[in-house]
Amino acid sequence: MSSENLETRERILESAWKLLTGSQASAVRMSDIAKQTGISRQAVYLHFPTRAELLIATTRYIDEVKDIDERLVKSRSASTGLERLEAFVEAWGNYIPEIYGVASALIAMQAKDDEAGAAWSDRMGAVRHGCEAAVAALERDGRLTQSLSTSEATDLLWGQLSVENWEHLRHRCGWTQARYIDVVQQTVGAALVD
Amino acid sequence: MSSENLETRERILESAWKLLTGSQASAVRMSDIAKQTGISRQAVYLHFPTRAELLIATTRYIDEVKDIDERLVKSRSASTGLERLEAFVEAWGNYIPEIYGVASALIAMQAKDDEAGAAWSDRMGAVRHGCEAAVAALERDGRLTQSLSTSEATDLLWGQLSVENWEHLRHRCGWTQARYIDVVQQTVGAALVD
DNA sequence: TGGTGACTTGACATGGTGTCAAGTTGACAG
DNA sequence: CTGTCAACTTGACACCATGTCAAGTCACCA
Numbered sequence: 001m002s003s004e005n006l007e008t009r010e011r012i013l014e015s016a017w018k019l020l021t022g023s024q025a026s027a028v029r030m031s032d033i034a035k036q037t038g039i040s041r042q043a044v045y046l047h048f049p050t051r052a053e054l055l056i057a058t059t060r061y062i063d064e065v066k067d068i069d070e071r072l073v074k075s076r077s078a079s080t081g082l083e084r085l086e087a088f089v090e091a092w093g094n095y096i097p098e099i100y101g102v103a104s105a106l107i108a109m110q111a112k113d114d115e116a117g118a119a120w121s122d123r124m125g126a127v128r129h130g131c132e133a134a135v136a137a138l139e140r141d142g143r144l145t146q147s148l149s150t151s152e153a154t155d156l157l158w159g160q161l162s163v164e165n166w167e168h169l170r171h172r173c174g175w176t177q178a179r180y181i182d183v184v185q186q187t188v189g190a191a192l193v194d
Numbered sequence: 195m196s197s198e199n200l201e202t203r204e205r206i207l208e209s210a211w212k213l214l215t216g217s218q219a220s221a222v223r224m225s226d227i228a229k230q231t232g233i234s235r236q237a238v239y240l241h242f243p244t245r246a247e248l249l250i251a252t253t254r255y256i257d258e259v260k261d262i263d264e265r266l267v268k269s270r271s272a273s274t275g276l277e278r279l280e281a282f283v284e285a286w287g288n289y290i291p292e293i294y295g296v297a298s299a300l301i302a303m304q305a306k307d308d309e310a311g312a313a314w315s316d317r318m319g320a321v322r323h324g325c326e327a328a329v330a331a332l333e334r335d336g337r338l339t340q341s342l343s344t345s346e347a348t349d350l351l352w353g354q355l356s357v358e359n360w361e362h363l364r365h366r367c368g369w370t371q372a373r374y375i376d377v378v379q380q381t382v383g384a385a386l387v388d
Numbered sequence: 389t390g391g392t393g394a395c396t397t398g399a400c401a402t403g404g405t406g407t408c409a410a411g412t413t414g415a416c417a418g
Numbered sequence: 419c420t421g422t423c424a425a426c427t428t429g430a431c432a433c434c435a436t437g438t439c440a441a442g443t444c445a446c447c448a
Contacts, residue, residue: 008394026305029435040396042438051436108305111220111298147380155367156377164358172315173349183350186341190384202425223404234427239406 009047012037013061016054020101026108030054052109052116058102059123066098072130081138082193086185088134089161092127093181096166103163124162131157135192143193153192160188203241206231207255210248214295220302224248246303246310252296253317260292266324275332276387280379282328283355286321287375290360297357318356325351329386337387347386354382 006014015036019028030051034041048054063069071094075087096103103120110117135153138144144153159165161184169175169183200208209230213222224245228235242248257263265288269281290297297314304311329347332338338347353359355378363369363377 024305030437031435042397043395045437046394049437104305108302111218111302148377152369152373152377155363155369156381158367159359159362162358162362164356164362165353168353168356168358169349173352175346175349179346183342183346187350187381187385191381224406225404236407236428237426240425243406245405 008037008039008043010061012039012044012047012054013058016058017062017102020055020058020105022101025101025105028105050115052106052113052119055102055106055109055116056119059099059106062099062102066095068095071095075130076133078137081134081141081143082189084137085134085157085188085192088130089185089188090181092130092161093166093184094177096163097170097177100163100167104167107163124158127161128154128158131161138192145192145194148192156191157188160184160191202231202233202237204255206233206238206241206248207252210252211256211296214249214252214299216295219295219299222299244309246300246307246313249296249300249303249310250313253293253300256293256296260289262289265289269324270327272331275328275335275337276383278331279328279351279382279386282324283379283382284375286324286355287360287378288371290357291364291371294357294361298361301357318352321355322348322352325355332386339386339388342386350385351382354378354385 012033016028016033019032019036030044031041033054034044037044044054048057071091072088075084075091078084078087106116106120106123110120131154132150135144135150135157138153139150144150148156165184166180169180170177175183206227210222210227213226213230224238225235227248228238231238238248242251265285266282269278269285272278272281300310300314300317304314326344326348329338329344329351332347333344338344342350359378360374363374364371369377
């Protein structure tokens with residue numbers, strides 16, 4: 001078993017990830033994570049001061065394991081703005097399923113917990129930078145629509161790539177992941193290009 | 195004062211509405227609503243069995259007072275599919291601010307409370323019907339894009355008109371309401387028409 | 389041998405929801 | 419005038435999850 005030798009901290013993160021990936025993410029309690037890890041609830045608190053910090057650490061852990069940076073770097077190598085936009089939608093859109101469990105738990109917390117809210121905003125701020133870069137590439141090609149300012153175009157793209165929109169189309173509407181990517185590329189193309 | 199003669203039940207709904215419209219909607223507790231109404235916390239439970247039911251009753255109350263039906267009826271009188279689509283976006287998009295407080299409290303609850311989740315889904319199901327009708331009108335005019343099925347087009351429109359997307363553009367991105375309506379009409383037009 | 393760090397056990401405070409039981413009060417019917 | 423009933427009050431309590439605190443176990447290391 002590869003997980004036998006992991007430090008307790010990592011085993012906790014693995015457990016959290018696993019449980020959060022299952023259904024009903026926001027119903028996952030500290031005691032569930034402890035049980036899954038095979039340690040006491042209090043031991044979890046020796047590694048993470050609060051539930052919010054554990055969730056945040058879990059997103060960072062997933063980022064690392066799934067190498068989100070690597071995925072996004074690839075989207076930056078596209079030659080045209082349009083290609084770059086599509087590559088970015090594909091890269092991020094295909095990453096959402098990985099973090100969805102933790103993301104939804106964090107989103108559910110943010111209303112009551114400022115720390116969780118700030119952390120999630122921060123996380124999403126990084127996505128906005130990606131959107132900004134894609135919009136800038138489009139503008140450089142002279143293909144950004146006249147009807148939106150740069151920042152409006154960025155905001156719009158950002159919204160289309162939100163976890164909430166992914167959840168809506170994939171879960172509430174039952175779309176496949178492939179169709180989701182396809183249609184978002186198409187929508188975003190129609191809204192922003194030319 | 196018009197509210198002096200209201201039955202207690204209505205005064206509770208008014209209080210809930212008022213408090214939920216203020217900031218931090220999901221932080222509104224039963225005791226806050228009781229205090230605002232000028233009655234004991236237990237008295238609230240004499241009228242509404244759970245917090246979820248109170249929130250749901252509040253949305254219905256707002257629907258009634260703000261006459262959402264009337265607003266939507268108007269959008270149905272448009273002659274062309276495109277006009278109808280735009281009228282629907284305008285009608286619903288301008289209604290979201292009215293219910294936003296209650297909506298966000300309900301959305302925050304739905305993760306943990308099945309009853310709240312079901313009620314909110316039901317509510318949103320009604321919006322989907324409106325979307326469906328707008329898409330059907332577009333199709334009748336032969337102006338629905340080839341690249342989406344009827345139900346996909348409906349899902350897409352539905353997502354654009356979600357409370358979450360409104361919150362994203364208006365709150366997170368700071369757009370004005372007018373600009374929000376404008377850009378959503380434009381986006382939805384580009385994605386669905388022709 | 390003795391100390392240290394990681395963990396366990398168990399108790400407890402906090403904060404919000406929802407329940408229960410025993411009043412109080414005012415209006416209305418007989 | 420009196421009894422009753424509905425609406426409301428007061429106060430206590432169970433529940434549940436988070437987070438804290440204190441004391442104890444245990445393996446490893448100097």
